[in-house]
Amino acid sequence: MLADIRAKVEAGKRLERADGRWLLTEAPLVDLGSLAQEVRFRLHPPRQVSFVIDSNPNYTNVCITDCQFCAFYRKPGHPEAWTLTVEQVLEKIESAARGGATTVLLQGGHNPALPLDYYLSIVRETRRRFSQVTPHFFTASEIMTMADVSGLSMPEVLAQLKAAGQSTLPGGGAEVLSERVRKRIEPKKGGPRAWLDVHREAHRQGFRSTATMMYGHVETPEDIVDHWEAIRELQDEHGGFTAFVPWSFKPGNTLLEKWIKTYQGPNAYLRMLAASRLYLDNFAHVQASWFSEGKRAGQIALHWGADDFGGTLFEENVHAAADFVNKTTVEEIVTLIREAGFTPVQRTTEYEVLQVY
Amino acid sequence: MPAVDTAPLTFRDSRLHPLWDKVRAGERLSREDGQLLFETEDLHGLGRLANFAKSRLHGDQVFFVLNRYINPTNLCVLSCAFCDFARKKGEAGAFENSIEDVLEMIKPGTREAHIVGGHHPDWPFEYFERMIAAIHAARPETQIKAFTAAEIDYFWRRWKIEPREALTRLKQAGLHSMPGGGAEIFSKRLQKELRFTGKANADRWLEIHGIAHSLGIKTNATMLYGHIETMAERVEHLVRLREQQDRSGGFLTFIPLAYQIGNTKLVPRQTPPTDDVRTIAASRLLLDNFPHIEAYWVMIGEETASVALHFGASDVNGTLEDEKIAHAAKAASPAGLAQEQILRIIRDAGKIAVERDALYNVVKVWS
Numbered sequence: 001m002l003a004d005i006r007a008k009v010e011a012g013k014r015l016e017r018a019d020g021r022w023l024l025t026e027a028p029l030v031d032l033g034s035l036a037q038e039v040r041f042r043l044h045p046p047r048q049v050s051f052v053i054d055s056n057p058n059y060t061n062v063c064i065t066d067c068q069f070c071a072f073y074r075k076p077g078h079p080e081a082w083t084l085t086v087e088q089v090l091e092k093i094e095s096a097a098r099g100g101a102t103t104v105l106l107q108g109g110h111n112p113a114l115p116l117d118y119y120l121s122i123v124r125e126t127r128r129r130f131s132q133v134t135p136h137f138f139t140a141s142e143i144m145t146m147a148d149v150s151g152l153s154m155p156e157v158l159a160q161l162k163a164a165g166q167s168t169l170p171g172g173g174a175e176v177l178s179e180r181v182r183k184r185i186e187p188k189k190g191g192p193r194a195w196l197d198v199h200r201e202a203h204r205q206g207f208r209s210t211a212t213m214m215y216g217h218v219e220t221p222e223d224i225v226d227h228w229e230a231i232r233e234l235q236d237e238h239g240g241f242t243a244f245v246p247w248s249f250k251p252g253n254t255l256l257e258k259w260i261k262t263y264q265g266p267n268a269y270l271r272m273l274a275a276s277r278l279y280l281d282n283f284a285h286v287q288a289s290w291f292s293e294g295k296r297a298g299q300i301a302l303h304w305g306a307d308d309f310g311g312t313l314f315e316e317n318v319h320a321a322a323d324f325v326n327k328t329t330v331e332e333i334v335t336l337i338r339e340a341g342f343t344p345v346q347r348t349t350e351y352e353v354l355q356v357y
Numbered sequence: 358m359p360a361v362d363t364a365p366l367t368f369r370d371s372r373l374h375p376l377w378d379k380v381r382a383g384e385r386l387s388r389e390d391g392q393l394l395f396e397t398e399d400l401h402g403l404g405r406l407a408n409f410a411k412s413r414l415h416g417d418q419v420f421f422v423l424n425r426y427i428n429p430t431n432l433c434v435l436s437c438a439f440c441d442f443a444r445k446k447g448e449a450g451a452f453e454n455s456i457e458d459v460l461e462m463i464k465p466g467t468r469e470a471h472i473v474g475g476h477h478p479d480w481p482f483e484y485f486e487r488m489i490a491a492i493h494a495a496r497p498e499t500q501i502k503a504f505t506a507a508e509i510d511y512f513w514r515r516w517k518i519e520p521r522e523a524l525t526r527l528k529q530a531g532l533h534s535m536p537g538g539g540a541e542i543f544s545k546r547l548q549k550e551l552r553f554t555g556k557a558n559a560d561r562w563l564e565i566h567g568i569a570h571s572l573g574i575k576t577n578a579t580m581l582y583g584h585i586e587t588m589a590e591r592v593e594h595l596v597r598l599r600e601q602q603d604r605s606g607g608f609l610t611f612i613p614l615a616y617q618i619g620n621t622k623l624v625p626r627q628t629p630p631t632d633d634v635r636t637i638a639a640s641r642l643l644l645d646n647f648p649h650i651e652a653y654w655v656m657i658g659e660e661t662a663s664v665a666l667h668f669g670a671s672d673v674n675g676t677l678e679d680e681k682i683a684h685a686a687k688a689a690s691p692a693g694l695a696q697e698q699i700l701r702i703i704r705d706a707g708k709i710a711v712e713r714d715a716l717y718n719v720v721k722v723w724s
Binding site for chain 2: 028030031033034038242262265267268270273293294296297303339340341
């Protein structure tokens, strides 16, 4: 089977569902990593690994969607619920900019009390005050929330964000793009189409975005293959995805914790990265993270098909709510990449190289 | 045992091809081959070779033991440059345990007690002899793995008791096996530079293990790496262990010990996980006469240990209640793991967890 897959990969032939299932369940881990690394070097010959200086603040934790995997949200009216004003959000962006951030990934709960103008003001003011920062704001389901509160169509909301100065979207909220999985863990967020339609429309309007996956809860290998198929197909349409970013579900303080006690370990992560690198033949970049799986597992992951190491994440609250905390500095990221045997490269939100270390 | 895949492999580093031929044919690797294992950028190629060698010996099985770490004392006459554990008499944090204290540390049912300590300035040999006898009497079900070759050598330096006599008496008292510590790195240059000239040198360390083997005492071996040693020094260390195993044959497991920077800070950072899996793989391939290579999670972390099970490791040591030496040097791992977590390290890698005793008798296959 590995020889078949190798032959397909070398001939530039697309992998099929059965190949994907085998990679996820049976492929020997080291052989899989080796093949993924060959593909990675074919796409990106220099022994370089990129990273972005960024921060992930949040504007509200109020949310009406009750996803079972989320430890971050609070229902409206909850004593621990909070929402920042536009100025407070801009203070966070200013602090990120002062730390050298070129990307701010801003996201929050689905708070029906916030008008569309709130979001548009944040985008406009970020552009006006911090020209060096790319506003990488609002996941697909937040865009849908804006459409709901404003009565505008989703494409119209995207057009207004674009007019305000936004040109990229973060890929969060995909979880696993499978009807079955999403019904089980996030019934109020809609099926895979809810996420895919927003990204399709965004790409049509010229936005770039990332595709993510949060695995390690109720999904089967078949569901993962569904996810890959969906984003590979969408990427064929417009080519708007910059990168694929998987991470493991952290059960701490979530409703799912009752059934799922621990997060999937490093072997599952390496397998996911490498198999994704092989399956997603039309994605330029696959991101490994020092953050989501730990620094040392992240360093190993750079040998399993990833060419990017994510961001510095000066601020992060969502994993932290699940009691998973990890901090770094630009200096440490540079060192971690070097130790793993690669040349560090600072990039922009859209993967343009800013600086070779 | 599952079938071992012998389909022809291609390597990104073509220099690995002759090594693959040798490994498959069961031929011994040379020093030059060893040097290549530590140099190649083809980490996967190295992993595939080591995984082949490991699978041929043990299939998908990975071993662990329910054990307890005991340090009778941290008083030590030595001042090794890499050690955060040792204390001088009267120094803050110094401790000396009585035999009663030690007995209290061993819960009923503990499979293995791993006992190592400092070179105490004046505890007589008989104290240790009584300690082993007392443990053996109180907990006959517990296998006692105690005293590094460095400690056995110190009984000679301090009390003029020959290693053969010391080991014979300790065996009589109830000693089952010996841990592999105190080997550090076999290099005259580093023995001077890291200030452990007052400790058993390479020849002496190997001699004592040879004596133990001749008395029917199985032992382990270690190597302290990731400080200021060269790759050639690592290869030399492994080759010397291999030669000793050819002569005396009593080594069970080789445990590469990643240097913890702690307060001794010989280097600014701990060696990266890629170096840990490389060292494990190279050890598996060079030490063709050692039954097991261990991924010691205390030093390299649980994640790296789990990945290392694809790079030739067939053992993860054990639960290690109350490990102190690596933790004195601020090892990031917890000081003991529940059996549940040990099983996770093994199962995450898709391997079969096999609970063992100190001598690798199978206690239970956990699947």
